[in-house]
Amino acid sequence: xxxxxxxxxxxxxxxxxxxxxxxxxxxxxxxxxxxxxxxxxxxxxxxxxxxxxxxxxxxxxxxxxxxxxxxxxxxxxxxxxxxxxxxxxxxxxxxxxxxxxxxxxxxxxxxxxxxxxxxxxxxxxxxxxxxxxxxxxxxxxxxxxxxxxxxxxxxxxxxxxxxxxxxxxxxxxxxxxxxxxxxxxxxxxxxxxxxxxxxxxxxxxxxxxxxxxxxxxxxxxxxxxxxxxxxxxxxxxxxxxxxxxxxxxxxxxxxxxxxxxxxxxxxxxxxxxxxxxxxxxxxxxxxxxxxxxxxxxxxxxxxxxxxxxxxxxxxxxxxxxxxxxxxxxxxxxxxxxxxxxxxxxxxxxxxxxxxxxxxxxxxxxxxxxxxxxxxxxxxxxxxxxxxxxxxxxxxxxxxxxxxxxxxxxxxxxxxxxxxxxxxxxxxxxxxxxx
Amino acid sequence: xxxxxxxxxxxxxxxxxxxxxxxxxxxxxxxxxxxxxxxxxxxxxxxxxxxxxxxxxxxxxxxxxxxxxxxxxxxxxxxxxxxxxxxxxxxxxxxxxxxxxxxxxxxxxxxxxxxxxxxxxxxxxxxxxxxxxxxxxxxxxxxxxxxxxxxxxxxxxxxxxxxxxxxxxxxxxxxxxxxxxxxxxxxxxxxxxxxxxxxxxxxxxxxxxxxxxxxxxxxxxxxxxxxxxxxxxxxxxxxxxxxxxxxxxxxxxxxxxxxxxxxxxxxxxxxxxxxxxxxxxxxxxxxxxxxxxxxxxxxxxxxxxxxxxxxxxxxxxxxxxxxxxxxxxxxxxxxxxxxxxxxxxxxxxxxxxxxxxxxxxxxxxxxxxxxxxxxxxxxxxxxxxxxxxxxxxxxxxxxxxxxxxxxxxxxxxxxxxxxxxxxxxxxxxxxxxx
Numbered sequence: 001x002x003x004x005x006x007x008x009x010x011x012x013x014x015x016x017x018x019x020x021x022x023x024x025x026x027x028x029x030x031x032x033x034x035x036x037x038x039x040x041x042x043x044x045x046x047x048x049x050x051x052x053x054x055x056x057x058x059x060x061x062x063x064x065x066x067x068x069x070x071x072x073x074x075x076x077x078x079x080x081x082x083x084x085x086x087x088x089x090x091x092x093x094x095x096x097x098x099x100x101x102x103x104x105x106x107x108x109x110x111x112x113x114x115x116x117x118x119x120x121x122x123x124x125x126x127x128x129x130x131x132x133x134x135x136x137x138x139x140x141x142x143x144x145x146x147x148x149x150x151x152x153x154x155x156x157x158x159x160x161x162x163x164x165x166x167x168x169x170x171x172x173x174x175x176x177x178x179x180x181x182x183x184x185x186x187x188x189x190x191x192x193x194x195x196x197x198x199x200x201x202x203x204x205x206x207x208x209x210x211x212x213x214x215x216x217x218x219x220x221x222x223x224x225x226x227x228x229x230x231x232x233x234x235x236x237x238x239x240x241x242x243x244x245x246x247x248x249x250x251x252x253x254x255x256x257x258x259x260x261x262x263x264x265x266x267x268x269x270x271x272x273x274x275x276x277x278x279x280x281x282x283x284x285x286x287x288x289x290x291x292x293x294x295x296x297x298x299x300x301x302x303x304x305x306x307x308x309x310x311x312x313x314x315x316x317x318x319x320x321x322x323x324x325x326x327x328x329x330x331x332x333x334x335x336x337x338x339x340x341x342x343x344x345x346x347x348x349x350x351x352x353x354x355x356x357x358x359x360x361x362x363x364x365x366x367x368x369x370x371x372x373x374x375x376x377x378x379x380x381x382x383x384x385x386x387x388x389x390x391x392x393x394x395x396x397x398x399x400x401x402x403x404x405x406x407x408x409x410x411x412x413x414x415x416x417x418x419x420x421x422x423x424x425x426x427x428x429x430x431x432x433x434x
Numbered sequence: 435x436x437x438x439x440x441x442x443x444x445x446x447x448x449x450x451x452x453x454x455x456x457x458x459x460x461x462x463x464x465x466x467x468x469x470x471x472x473x474x475x476x477x478x479x480x481x482x483x484x485x486x487x488x489x490x491x492x493x494x495x496x497x498x499x500x501x502x503x504x505x506x507x508x509x510x511x512x513x514x515x516x517x518x519x520x521x522x523x524x525x526x527x528x529x530x531x532x533x534x535x536x537x538x539x540x541x542x543x544x545x546x547x548x549x550x551x552x553x554x555x556x557x558x559x560x561x562x563x564x565x566x567x568x569x570x571x572x573x574x575x576x577x578x579x580x581x582x583x584x585x586x587x588x589x590x591x592x593x594x595x596x597x598x599x600x601x602x603x604x605x606x607x608x609x610x611x612x613x614x615x616x617x618x619x620x621x622x623x624x625x626x627x628x629x630x631x632x633x634x635x636x637x638x639x640x641x642x643x644x645x646x647x648x649x650x651x652x653x654x655x656x657x658x659x660x661x662x663x664x665x666x667x668x669x670x671x672x673x674x675x676x677x678x679x680x681x682x683x684x685x686x687x688x689x690x691x692x693x694x695x696x697x698x699x700x701x702x703x704x705x706x707x708x709x710x711x712x713x714x715x716x717x718x719x720x721x722x723x724x725x726x727x728x729x730x731x732x733x734x735x736x737x738x739x740x741x742x743x744x745x746x747x748x749x750x751x752x753x754x755x756x757x758x759x760x761x762x763x764x765x766x767x768x769x770x771x772x773x774x775x776x777x778x779x780x781x782x783x784x785x786x787x788x789x790x791x792x793x794x795x796x797x798x799x800x801x802x803x804x805x806x807x808x809x810x811x812x813x814x815x816x817x818x819x820x821x822x823x824x825x826x827x828x829x830x831x832x833x834x835x836x837x838x839x840x841x842x843x844x845x846x847x848x849x850x851x852x853x854x855x856x857x858x859x860x861x862x863x864x865x866x867x868x
Contacts, residue, residue, distance in 0.1 A: 050839075133465065140503070
């Protein structure tokens, strides 16, 4: 059988098939599995990419019935049961597991991508890190050389968990971690804006936790603007509800669209491109194809199962149970999502958590944050990563130093030069406008 | 006073000026100080960039008389005592310390750069990591899909310390760290070639250590080819002494040229562009300008002081002594290089060391390697880095797992596709040729 995608769903499916009489090929275009829930900490200079990524090959190296292939799937022929790879080779399958996840959606404004990067890959995280750190450097440089700098605003678009975590973490960096580093600017005076089109942050969470999150962010100095649909993004600015906001760095955490592989199946998809599957994880009429994780659209009790790590892992495990049933000639068991809850951190010492298991509770503040730490360390793949991330957190927490404050790559920011040339006048204008 | 360059020399100069009545501006185009002696371990997937890099700003954050500016110096006016920056601003100086180091020289063949990257920056290291890891992945992919792959040769050009360390480390990766990871190729069967134009490796070391290094490399399976001047480099091959060697990944460790800032001074430079300075570290006729580290050409007892970390640090410290003398109206003290020795690692458990202090000795094998570890941990800047690098080494050593095996960026290798299309015939030809 062939598994496409080495995320939570794919890795769990492969792992669950370990001792079964099947031969598994896992195909991914990247060489590493990424622990995405901590990717924002790579972006905000706490962790290094290697702390939360592991070669798929080495995760599965001891699993004799499994091989790993680094290649891209560009075509699926469900009739011939064959995949076409980027290298134009073909791979046949008896069972196919599709778990290629999702990426950002700019709602048809792909031109916003270079202006407002999102957070899905290691490269994304390093690009965000580069932009955020560079903004402070450029402001200091300009202050020294011209006695003035464009407003140091960080605008995060999208108030889901990623947006909330990014906004809180940027605020931490500016308020706490750069205190003694600059001579001409005061990083603590930079502004962090979090824009969301909806009426509240964390729309998928209970209302009391949304309120808590908003309160906590405001205590951190983040300006939360709900009901603020972004209508345009330019170099150095963001427009929402007719207002133009200055922005040194704009980050995108608003939309998600499924991997294009879903459409290649030819099965029905929802408006984000997710493949609609039944409770055996099959698209209609394709019992040999399983679609898992963020790429799957599955409803249970009228509610769509969210695109987060937990259901992805469970779906991965469940595929192995279905294959076992097939091998033994039993009917296939149905998938049920066992929801243990959801959580999002907000800066240095707070989080919100909706706990469903082992007890039901809404948590916030420090207790939620401590729970978050335990859960995330526990689920990190690889003993080394667990140890190193844990020590890095302790280190960062007590020393107020972020270990990964490296600016690599290009040394410019979109829009910065133009705004510098335009000078003070434009600043006054744009300040007045927002 | 203005220091340009945040390497060993610049950071030490700034640090030594800490409590003196001067105001210091350190300018660097990068935001971080890099512990270059360990950069090859970033390239070969042991360490993460953040483990050996620190923001210059945070190294100097508590030093009240010092500010850090991230910008590029593009012009030096020694008459007006003024620097022009990349942002076109000007910065005046009374004292100027130039310590911008060196980069690769391709001996006039700049077209070889994309085909054979060198190792000077974090980006270089990640590019080398990408290429080395990708070569194994592409070979596995091709073996699976076509039953054949181009020869998995790694060619390192240049037998100085960097070349020796890279060759040894690649051999380690192939022989030890990927044992169970592939199903179709045997990484241990890849070849590592180390080419040098001179008669022996490590030309700056005593002959017995060169011999030791060569023997150790051969034990690791590295093919050492001395007296092999490289005459041409192409995508997928290297030509030396009329022979063409297949090469999946070619690395450049051969030539060094000084940073272009040396020439901007208008003072005499040697053939590599290093500024010729006297024993007060001044170019002729410019007593207010100091040139340090790899950028300086300084001879002592008829021998040029080598472009390594130790003299750079000592020169940095010495500048502070000269400034102190100036402030007190004393004559300037002369600089003398206190040579404690030199060392280079060769793979997992060996090194060569020429020890000059506290006793004189030539060391090799395990004792040299253990000494190397102690010295390098000791000189790492930042307590965090010391702890984390130390633990990473222990981890890597005992588990045979490299924690940073991430392929990021472009997913192709120069020349690989062409060689794949050409197929078996070309392989037989080129095998016969070498």
